[in-house]
Each structure stands twice: as C-alpha cells, then as structure tokens.
Amino acid sequence: MVADLYLQFRNRTEAALGVLLKLTADMQRETVMLDTIQNLLKDVREPLLFVVVGEVKAGKSSLLNALFGQEFCKVDVLPATDRVYIFKHGAREENVDVSAQVTERYQPIAFLENFNIVDTPGTNTMVAEHQEITENFIPRADLVLFVFSVVNPWGASAWELLKFVNQKWLKNIVFVLQQADLREPNEIEVIEKHLRETANEKLGFAPPIFAVSARKALLARTTGVDKAGLWEESHFAPLEQHINFMVDQSQHGLRKLTSTCQTATVILSDSGSRVRNLLGTIVRDEEQLGRLEGILVERKDQTSRQVGGFLRGIEQACRRCEAEGQELLERNLSFWRTWRLVLGKSEWQEKFQADLENKMRDLIQPQVENALQLLETDLRSLWPQLQDTMETQFKSDARVQVSQTIPDFARQRRELLQSIELTLVERIAGRGMEAQLERMFRETANWLRVPAGVAAAGGIVTVIAAMSSAAVADVTGIVAASAFIAGTLVAFGRRRKILSEYHRQMDAKREELVAAIDQQLRHAVDLFYAEIGVVFEPLRAFCASERKRYEPLLSRVREVEKTFGQLTAELTRHN
Numbered sequence: 001m002v003a004d005l006y007l008q009f010r011n012r013t014e015a016a017l018g019v020l021l022k023l024t025a026d027m028q029r030e031t032v033m034l035d036t037i038q039n040l041l042k043d044v045r046e047p048l049l050f051v052v053v054g055e056v057k058a059g060k061s062s063l064l065n066a067l068f069g070q071e072f073c074k075v076d077v078l079p080a081t082d083r084v085y086i087f088k089h090g091a092r093e094e095n096v097d098v099s100a101q102v103t104e105r106y107q108p109i110a111f112l113e114n115f116n117i118v119d120t121p122g123t124n125t126m127v128a129e130h131q132e133i134t135e136n137f138i139p140r141a142d143l144v145l146f147v148f149s150v151v152n153p154w155g156a157s158a159w160e161l162l163k164f165v166n167q168k169w170l171k172n173i174v175f176v177l178q179q180a181d182l183r184e185p186n187e188i189e190v191i192e193k194h195l196r197e198t199a200n201e202k203l204g205f206a207p208p209i210f211a212v213s214a215r216k217a218l219l220a221r222t223t224g225v226d227k228a229g230l231w232e233e234s235h236f237a238p239l240e241q242h243i244n245f246m247v248d249q250s251q252h253g254l255r256k257l258t259s260t261c262q263t264a265t266v267i268l269s270d271s272g273s274r275v276r277n278l279l280g281t282i283v284r285d286e287e288q289l290g291r292l293e294g295i296l297v298e299r300k301d302q303t304s305r306q307v308g309g310f311l312r313g314i315e316q317a318c319r320r321c322e323a324e325g326q327e328l329l330e331r332n333l334s335f336w337r338t339w340r341l342v343l344g345k346s347e348w349q350e351k352f353q354a355d356l357e358n359k360m361r362d363l364i365q366p367q368v369e370n371a372l373q374l375l376e377t378d379l380r381s382l383w384p385q386l387q388d389t390m391e392t393q394f395k396s397d398a399r400v401q402v403s404q405t406i407p408d409f410a411r412q413r414r415e416l417l418q419s420i421e422l423t424l425v426e427r428i429a430g431r432g433m434e435a436q437l438e439r440m441f442r443e444t445a446n447w448l449r450v451p452a453g454v455a456a457a458g459g460i461v462t463v464i465a466a467m468s469s470a471a472v473a474d475v476t477g478i479v480a481a482s483a484f485i486a487g488t489l490v491a492f493g494r495r496r497k498i499l500s501e502y503h504r505q506m507d508a509k510r511e512e513l514v515a516a517i518d519q520q521l522r523h524a525v526d527l528f529y530a531e532i533g534v535v536f537e538p539l540r541a542f543c544a545s546e547r548k549r550y551e552p553l554l555s556r557v558r559e560v561e562k563t564f565g566q567l568t569a570e571l572t573r574h575n
Contacts, residue, residue: 002067002068002244002247003114003115003244003248005244005248005254006048006244006247006248006257007114009257009567009570009571009574010044010114010257012567013257014045016261016560016563016567017040019556019559020037020267020268020560021034021037021038021041023271023556023560024037027271027553029274033267033270037264043252043256044257046252047088047112047113047116048114048142048250048252049115049116049137049140049141049142050116050117050118051118051120051141051143051144051145052064052119052120052144052147053120053138053144054145054146054147054149054178055147055152055158056121057149057151057152058148059149059178059179059214060147062214062215062218063176063212063214064117064119065218066212066214066217066218066221066234066236067240067243068109068115069222070109070221083101083102083103083121084102084120084121084137085103085118085119086098086103086105086116086117086118086119087107087118088104088106088107088112088116089107089112090106091106092108093105093106093107093108094106118141120137138172142172142251142252142253143174143247144172144173144174145173145174145176146158146173146175146207147176147178148175148178149177149178149179150177150178150182150191151182153194153195162202162203170203172246172250174207174208174242174243175195175199175207175210176209176212177210177211178213179213179215180235181216181233181234188211191211192209208242210235210239210242211235212234213234213235213236214236216231216233216234216236217236220236248574248575254571255575257571258568261567261571262568264564265564265565265568268564269561272554272557272558272561275550275553275557276554278546278550279547279550279554282546282547282550286547289536289539289543292536293533295386296532296533299382299529300525300529302378303378303379303525303529304525307371307375307518307522310367311514311517311518311521313367313371314364314367314368315510317363318363318513320363321360321363321364322506322507322510324359325356325359326499326502326503328355364513371521375521375525379528383532
C-alpha cells in the first residue's frame with residue numbers, strides 16, 4: 001500500500017495530539033491554546049490529495065485501482081467529456097454535484113479516509129472549464145500522476161495542460177507510462193526517451209518516468225495466481241517507492257508532521273512549565289508551612305518551660321504558706337497549750353484551718369494571675385510573628401487559605417483562671433488535713449489524760465498525806481511527779497507527731513495542687529496551640545489538594561513529552 005510510512009506516523013501524531021488536547025483541557029488552559037491543538041489535529045487528519053491526469057484511454061482508472069489494491073474506479077465507463085470526479089470516504093456510496101463540472105463521489109472504502117483522489121477527464125477532451133478546474137487541483141495536490149499510454153504516447157494535449165501549470169507545482173508530478181506489458185522493452189525505452197526529451201524541451205526538466213502494467217499489479221494484489229511473478233512483471237514497486245518518497249516530502253508529508261510535532265512540543269512545554277511552576281509553588285508553601293509548624297513546636301516548648309517556671313513560683317508560695325502555718329501551729333502547740341488539749345478542742349484549732357486556707361489563697365492567687373497574664377502576653381506575641389511570616393513567605397493564593405481570625409486570648413485566660421480558681425477552692429478547702437489533725441489532737445488528748453489524771457490524783461493524795469504522814473506524802477509526790485514527767489514526754493512526742501503530720505499533709509496538698517494547676521495549664525497550652533494549628537489546616541488541605549491535582553498532570557505531561565520527543569526524533573531521521 002502506498003504511503004504506509006507516512007500513514008503510520010500520521011496516526012501516531014494524531015493520537016499524540018488527541019492526548020495533548022485532553023491534557024490541555026483538563027488543565028483548563030486558554031481557549032486559544034485548545035483551538036490551536038484542534039487546528040493541528042484538523043490539518044493532520046486532512047487526507048492526501050492525489051490528482052490523475054492523462055488522455056482518454058491512457059489507463060488512469062486502472063492505475064488508481066492498482067495503487068490501492070481494489071477496483072473502486074471503474075475502467076472505461078466514463079464518457080470522454082465527463083466531469084471531474086473527487087473520490088472521498090463516506091458511510092454510503094453517493095454522488096454529490098459540487099458544480100456543473102465537479103462531482104464528489106463518496107464510497108465506504110477504508111483507504112479513502114486517508115486519500116482524496118481526483119480523476120480528471122482526458123486531456124484531449126477537456127473543455128475550458130475542465131482545464132481551469134484541473135489547474136486548481138494540481139497546485140494543492142500532494143502527488144500528480146500524468147498518465148501516458150504506450151499505445152499512443154505522442155499526444156500533445158497533456159503538454160498543453162502542463163504549460164498552464166505554474167512551474168513551482170511541477171515538483172509533485174510523476175510521469176507514468178501505462179500498459180507497458182503491451183510493448184517490447186526496447187520500445188518502452190524509446191518512448192521513455194521521447195517523454196524525457198519532450199519534458200526537457202517544454203518544461204525545462206524531466207519528471208521521474210515509470211513504465212508499469214497496472215493490470216498485472218492489480219492481479220498480483222487481488223486474484224492473480226502467481227502474485228510474485230505478476231508483481232515483478234508489473235514494474236510497480238519502483239513507482240510505489242517513489243510515490244512513498246514524494247508523499248513523505250509533500251506539504252502534508254513527514255515534514256508537515258515534524259512541524260506539527262514541533263508546534264505541539266512548544267504548547268506542551270508551556271503547559272509543562274505551568275504545571276512545574278505550580279507544583280514548585282506548592283512545594284515551597286509546604287516547606288514554609290513546615291517551618292511555621294517548627295516555630296510552633298519551638299514556641300510550645302518555650303511555653304512549657306514557662307509553665308514550669310510558673311509552677312515553681314506556685315510551689316514556693318505553698319512552701320511559704322506551709323512555713324507560716326508551721327510557725328502558727330508551733331505557737332499553738334506550746335507546752336501548756338499542748339497540756340490544755342486534755343480539756344478538749346480549742347478555738348485556735350478551727351481558726352488555724354481557716355487562717356491556713358486564707359493564707360494559701362492569698363499567696364497562690366496572685367501567683368496564678370501573674371502566671372496567666374505572662375502566658376497570655378507570650379501567646380499574643382506569637383500571632384503577629386506568624387502573620388508576618390505568612391505575609392512574606394506565602395503566595396497570595398495560598399495566604400487566603402489561612403484563617404485571618406486572631407485567637408481570643410483574653411477569653412481563654414478568663415476561662416483558665418476560673419478553672420484554676422475552682423481547683424484552688426477544691427484543693428485548699430479540702431477537709432483531709434483538718435480531719436487528720438483533729439484526729440491527732442484527739443489522740444493526743446487521750447494519751448495525756450492518763451498521766452494528767454495520775455499526776456492530779458497524786459498531787460491531791462500528796463497534800464492529804466502530808467497532813468497525816470510524811471512518808472506517804474513522799475511516795476505520792478514521787479508518783480505525781482513521775483506522772484507529770486511522763487505526760488510531758490507524751491505531750492512533746494505528740495507535738496512532734498502533729499507537726500510531722502502537718503508537713504506530710506501540706507506536702508501532699510502542695511503536690512496535689514501543683515499537679516492540678518500543671519495539668520490545667522498544660523491542657524490550656526495544648527488547646528491554644530491546637531487552635532493555632534487549626535488555622536493552618538485549610539492551607540495544608542489546599543496544598544495536598546493541589547498536589548493531588550497537579551502531580552498526575554505532571555506525570556501525563558512527561559508521558560506526552562516522551563511521546564512527542566520520540567516522534568520528532570524518528571520523523572527527523574526519515575526527513
């Protein structure tokens with residue numbers, strides 16, 4: 001089949017342009033770019049135009065049938081003065097009269113999808129209108145076959161027509177000496193020599209001349225038994241090779257496909273640069289976002305260290321309160337006041353607990369408020385830093401994805417302060433220490449009642465005995481003194497135990513209070529930084545969405561670039 005190489009490249013180019021068109025549409029490129037690709041496709045899909053010219057009975061129809069391997073153009077059925085026929089592909093066979101001299105003949109023949117064939121009336125029967133139309137077809141033709149019959153190759157009508165054709169279009173012309181099987185080889189040589197000499201005389205150059213037998217070539221391709229022999233005898237192979245070469249070099253040939261691929265490559269390069277730039281912007285935004293998140297991590301660590309400092313201040317306040325409470329407790333647990341526990345609960349015990357609670361609240365509350373104020377100031381300073389970074393580092397289209405709402409620091413501080421105040425009330429006002437001290441005071445009173453009772457009874461007995469017997473008085477006095485000494489030892493021991501329990505209870509209360517405040521402060525810090533992190537979630541989602549959108553497009557761009565690169569390289573080698 002003629003033009004096989006060209007058709008293969010054309011089909012590949014058409015497929016590549018189709019992929020490029022779909023890619024460009026998916027990228028939502030400008031309409032003008034889409035129109036350019038569609039025009040390239042239209043040009044590539046345009047069938048090759050073959051024009052056949054020659055005298056009546058020269059064998060034009062037979063030549064066409066042999067070229068395309070089937071009898072689509074009936075032989076010797078058209079009147080000598082008939083019309084110009086343009087064979088085109090159609091879903092059904094029909095004729096459409098384009099003008100008084102031209103008819104388009106549509107046939108459902110596959111190769112007509114790639115070729116438009118113009119079959120002209122015989123040059124020796126042309127009227128003025130026919131000649132004018134033929135001259136219009138020749139300049140646009142990819143190939144012009146001037147057919148001469150070996151039966152009568154001396155006719156002058158073909159040369160008359162050639163004189164009217166502009167010289168620059170004659171490069172597409174091939175002389176075909178048809179029905180060569182009707183002459184001897186030496187006669188063919190004479191005729192070829194005559195044609196060459198006449199062409200040089202009338203045209204200034206001699207087109208390629210091929211003597212063939214279209215009848216044998218058609219038989220070799222269809223019903224012939226000895227296909228190889230018939231094909232060799234037809235001498236059709238050199239003609240086909242030359243036609244293929246001319247098609248490849250024609251205005252719609254390989255050079256045109258090369259130019260089309262180069263134009264498509266320019267369009268593709270622009271689209272590729274666009275995708276790569278967009279992905280580059282996404283990568284830079286993600287890097288900046290990572291840096292911002294790094295800043296948040298560092299600032300959160302800094303805030304956590306500040307929280308540790310705040311907690312140490314609260315712990316020191318608790319220790320001062322504990323020390324002042326110890327002084328108060330020691331004053332109320334003096335020697336005589338400890339003995340007075342025997343008499344029952346004293347007013348100072350209840351007042352001690354109330355004073356301790358007030359003292360702790362007075363010392364800790366300012367520490368908490370100051371800590372929260374410093375924390376709010378620190379967090380407020382973070383937001384402008386992040387805003388400045390966003391303004392300077394992010395592109396405008398990415399920046400709009402970031403929430404511009406400033407977090408409500410004051411509200412967060414109020415809520416946190418209320419929560420910690422509630423914690424202070426719960427922890428400081430806890431009755432655990434009061435109950436434990438009250439139990440120990442009660443136990444101390446019980447421990448002291450025995451020696452106190454013995455000492456008191458001994459004293460009374462000693463007084464009575466002294467009035468009657470000095471010896472008995474001495475004994476009872478010794479007993480009373482011993483009881484008093486024992487009670488004193490018990491009192492001091494219980495006093496130390498009470499103070500020790502006070503410290504243990506205060507340590508536990510301090511640890512519990514600091515732990516509770518620590519938990520609330522760190523929870524508040526976590527919530528704040530989580531809220532700041534949420535601000536960047538739209539940007540993170542935007543970058544992920546854009547990456548998901550453009551990475552497949554870039555992969556497609558690379559595939560199409562590879563396709564056009566291979567096509568262009570192969571076309572260049574064949575040009």
